[in-house]
Amino acid sequence: xxxxxxxxxxxxxxxxxxxxxxxxxxxxxxxxxxxxxxxxxxxxxxxxxxxxxxxxxxxxxxxxxxxxxxxxxxxxxxxxxxxxxxxxxxxxxxxxxxxxxxxxxxxxxxxxxxxxxxxxxxxxxxxxxxxxxxxxxxxxxxxxxxxxxxxxxxxxxxxxxxxxxxxxxxxxxxxxxxxxxxxxxxxxxxxxxxxxxxxxxxxxxxxxxxxxxxxxxxxxxx
Numbered sequence: 410x411x412x413x414x415x416x417x418x419x420x421x422x423x424x425x426x427x428x429x430x431x432x433x434x435x436x437x438x439x440x441x442x443x444x445x446x447x448x449x450x451x452x453x454x455x456x457x458x459x460x461x462x463x464x465x466x467x468x469x470x471x472x473x474x475x476x477x478x479x480x481x482x483x484x485x486x487x488x489x490x491x492x493x494x495x496x497x498x499x500x501x502x503x504x505x506x507x508x509x510x511x512x513x514x515x516x517x518x519x520x521x522x523x524x525x526x527x528x529x530x531x532x533x534x535x536x537x538x539x540x541x542x543x544x545x546x547x548x549x550x551x552x553x554x555x556x557x558x559x560x561x562x563x564x565x566x567x568x569x570x571x572x573x574x575x576x577x578x579x580x581x582x583x584x585x586x587x588x589x590x591x592x593x594x595x596x597x598x599x600x601x602x603x604x605x606x607x608x609x610x611x612x613x614x615x616x617x618x619x620x621x622x623x624x625x626x627x628x629x630x631x
Contacts, residue, residue, distance in 0.1 A: 578626070
């Protein structure tokens, strides 16, 4: 197995499994806090292709400079810059969270597979800011995960899930929820504590045409 260093802290195999230097990545993500987190009043679909280059950068200053170099003449520069920085922030955070899971002894990832395996079950991971319009407060949602999940799936039209899924909802008591995506050290501790006590009997499950689907709903607060 050949490893190479990608950017400042991602040790990668050819299958793109990356073990993250969390301290360095956290520092880079927190630089994003200096600007508001904003997708713009109206998402313009062409912006996806115009900002896809952000996925090639690990450092905040580098991606910010590249955004200025490529897009400074854009008629809606401030909006598309915020959009591009938000895409970069979510991407780097999600990649780091997946790496945290994969670094735990209980978790495996097969070559070329974006999902990972816990106790033989394949999961996809979705990190989500706890919704402000939730009918349940977070403490209530913790007590009745099924009710919260049912509401979430109806609200976001995810009734046709075809994969086992771990939902990680983020709730800040002192700041904006999106900033918790950068708290990688604390998130690693939280995720490891969960995995240390993992049992598939504690998972939510539902019968579908493709078989039994498992779902976990986690709530991270700070």
